[in-house]
Structure formats: C-alpha cells, structure tokens
Amino acid sequence: MKWDLIGGGALGLMFTARLLRNGEQIRLWTRTSEQAEELRQKGLFLIDRKGVQQHYSNIHAYALHEVEHVLKRSDEPIKRLGLFIKQTSFTDAFMKQLAALPVEKVSSVLCFQNGIGHDERLKQLFSENVLAMAVTTEAAKRTSSHEVTHTGEGETWLGNPIDPNDHEVREWCNLFKQAGFQAFVSNNIEDNIYRKLIINAVINPLTALLRLRNGELLRSEKRLQLMREVFEEVIAIYRLQGIPVHADEAWDNLIRVCSATASNTSSMLADVLAERTTEIDAITGQLLRIADTHDYNSPAQTYLYRSIQALDPAFLS
Template sequence: MNVLILGSGAMGCLYGAALHRAGCAVTLVDVNREHVEAINARGLELERRSGTELLPIPARLPEQVPNVADLVVVFTKTFHTDTALQGIAQAIGPETHLLSLQNGLGNDARLAKHAAPDRVLVGVSSLPADLVGPGKVRSHGEGGTKLYPAFGADPEFARRIADLLTEGDLSASLEPEIHTAVWSKAIFNAAMNPLCALTRRTPGFLGAHEESKAMIRAVVEEGAATANASGVAVDPQPIHDLTVVSVTDHADHEASMLQDVKAGRRTEVDAINGAIVLAAREAGVAVPVTETLWRMVKLEEAKLGH
C-alpha cells in the first residue's frame, strides 16, 4: 500500500513508522525542510519505551510527492488541512482514501472537500508523541487508535488500516461509533490542552492541584452535555478516567497546545474548545469553563500579532 503521511511531526512520524513496519510504502510529507532533510540523511529516529529505532523512511516536501497514493493520513493542524491537501493534489486520485487522525471537531467535512465521502475515514489516537529535534521523535506512553468511515461507507478499507497499524505495533481497532469517539477525544483535549498551554506545564502539574482538577472535571461535564444535546451519545466517565491517565502515565508529555504556545505558534483551540462552544450555543447548553479557556488561549494567540 502506498501511504502518505501528511504532516509528519511527532504523531505523523509515529504512525508512519508503524505502517512502515507493516510493509507499506510510506512517505513522510512535511513543510519543515530541516526535518525532511534530517530524515533523508540518516533515517527517522524513533525513541519508544521498548527502545530506539532508526527507520529508513523517505521524507518529502509537498511539491516533491510524485505518485498517487492509496492512503493519505492527515496529521496537519486543523486550520492547515485545506492548504495541505491542495498542496498534494497530484497524489489524490479517485481511489485515494483520506484518513484524519487530527484533533478537534469537523475534520470529516474538511476532508470531504478533497475526496468522495465514501473515501473519507476519521479516527482518534490516545498515544503521546514529541518531536525532540529534526528527524527525532519520542513516544513514551501507551494508547491506541480507533477509526471508521466518516459517512457510513463499507468499513473494509478501514479494517485493513487497523490491521496494518496493529501489525506495525500500534494497537488499532474499528469503532462504528466513531463520532462518539471523536467528540470524546475533543472533550478530553478541551479539558487538558488549554490548561497545559496557559500554565506552561505538563499534565503532571495539573494533576497535583485542585484548581486545575476542578476545571478539568467541569470541562468534561460541559462537553459531554453538549455532545448529548447535539445528538452524539457521550458518557463523561471514560473521559474523566482518561484525564487521570494523562496526569499520571503521561505526566511529562507536552500537549500540542503547550508546544504551540511555547513556540509562538497558532493553536488548534478553535477546532477544540471553540467548536464545542459553538455547538453548545446551537444546542442551548451553558459551557462557561470551556468558553473561558477558549478565550484565554485566544488572548495568548493575540500576542503573536505584536
């Protein structure tokens, strides 16, 4: 299978490595020239709890992608999705499947602008990963992947992807209730990511203070109420449980929003907290803590303009 990883930062490299181990012809695609050149010069260095691998996976800038892909796995920031897919339009044919493992809500609709709906897959990942330098990725922590066709298509291709990921040592499974899973992941991120970004601390710090734990609990409850009022059944308890795993097993992981704020980059808060707030307004649900965190992170982003 010819696979492109579109957005080959930490998570993209982690998944590209798994599909490479499973025998796919993987190409890592990214706009970070230094990162691309480092991978091509010495291979992708991936550090996991089981050890460190050096994997000979080719990396390309978007304009260097020559062939039509069977699968494009999208890991770009949500606000870059359209531009990134347009940048590899030459690689998207009528049989190409697109899989979003991105954060936030609405990724299925974004991908459907670039492929037929029956070729669009969405999924969620609970794995941590950090980019520690050009061509070097670290992933210390356990987790898995759930995926399914976004619009009710035949799940056979999604099953193949799940099997390949599992064969490549990243546990993956089909999830027919994928929209529940996507909402649950967005709610988890809405609770954890902004607080990491605003405090400039990792989840272990949040788990050590009652102030942050109270806000995390509130956002989970607000998000679950919004999802249910929007017609997506979400039980808040598994999300509460996952936040406990985050502050313990992933205590030192730098959340993506924290990485963005530290680097002076725009965050994905609009697709996470912002999307939940907008859905809550439509459904008539009050989400004061979720909205406050959204606006606080937007103030952090406003500093970038100065």
C-alpha cells in the same frame, strides 16, 4: 504495498518509524523541503518506550508541494493516504496541495486529527465513502525534524462514518496492529471522536494556560476542580446537542488518560511554548459554536478560548 502519510510532526514521524520497523513501504510527505531532505540524508531516529534508539535509513520523504513532480517521476500513484497533521494545517494552501493529488485514484483517506470540523473541508475533495477517521491516545514528542520519542502508549480507533464495515479501514487497522499498536475498528467512530474531544477540551487548554504537564493537573484539588468545571460544561453541551455521553465513564476515562500521559507535554502547550497557533479553534471553539446554537452560556469554555487565543502570535503585534 506503499502507504502514503502526510505529516512530519511528532505523531507522523512516530507512526512512520514503527511502520518502517515492520518492513512497510512508507512514503512520507512533509510541509517543507528542508525536513524532507534531512530525513533522506540523515534517516529517521526513534526512541521507543524502553528508551532504545532506533535508526531507519532510505526514507522516502518529499515536500507536499512537490507532489505532482514526485508522482510523475516515480509513476507510483497514491492509493491509501494517512493524514497526521494538526487542524491548524488545514489552510487554503494545504487544501490546494491536496487538490493536486490524483484524488480520483485514492481509495482511502485516514484522518488523525484532534477536534472536529476537518471532515467538512476534506469532503470538498474526496468522496465521503473514502474518508475514514482515527483517534489515538498514543503520544510522541518530536525533538528535531528527523528525531522523535514515543512518550506514551495508548489505543487507536478507526472507522468510516458511512460504512462501519469498510474494507479499507480494516486494512489500516491490520497495518497498525502488525506494527505493534493497539488498534481497533469502531462501528461508530463519531462516538470515539467525541470521547476524545472531551479529553482534548479539558487537558489541552488547561495545561497550555497553566504551563503544566498532563499529570500535574491531578496534583491538587484546585486543579481537579478546574478540570471538573470544564468537563461539566462539555457534558452539558453534548447533551444539548444530543451527543450520547455517560458522564461518570467519561470522567473516569479523562482521569485515566491524564494519569497515563502524566509526563507528556500536551500538543497545545507545546504550541504555546513554541509561539505557534494552537488547535483551540477546532476544539474549544467548536464546542462554543455548538453552545451558541442552543443559547447556552459556557463561561469556562469562553475563558479558555479567549485566553489561549490571546497567546497566539498571530494576535500579538
């Protein structure tokens, strides 16, 4: 069985490599023809958690804008599709490329995204019944277009918001388990998404603004105090919106993830350092929109949102 994955970033390459190691048939769709060509010519290199380099050749990688031509040539339709892209990639151009897929033949779309809001765009193309969500605390760093390092082990939760017993979700979960990931089917994936959003809303903007690795947030009382202030606002917004949350448990989980990924550079910090647009709008921006509907003043969220936006190259001219 062939599995189609979209995304040549760190997470997409790392999952692709691990699945290839398990003998799975993977077709990887990238943003550029150059990356696809390099993967086909040089193969995919993965440095695993033990520091051992692994090499995978015969990579079936193609640029997404070539999808119609590739599918006609191969006569292999896309059945199961995994999205390993950032929220910032959900552009009109990307949605147009997705629309070129034979969407009526796709039986499952699994979305690995930070933040919230992407599902609404995807519902314009796919039936809600085939849309599944995934959250992961696995961490990876892409060192070139065909090289990736697995920097942190974590858990991956998958679920279909419409059907908790979705057979396709269980197929994805089994796929990841067989590749050595800690993967679980969630009966309420939205809860998992909102738990992950707390982590993203605290760690990502603070590390990006302060230029710190994740673990460095824990090294002083002042930094911990900042984390707590941002965290408390998120909890307050959740409660106003009626999102179930246990504050003590959520705080302990935040500290645990921050410690477990201590040496990691958050995706938002990586984007800032590379002068790329960040996912701040899909994370803090979405929280601010919820707060606005309740007339709730959230100064920490507002400051972080404006500060990270001010670093966006799109606003520098």
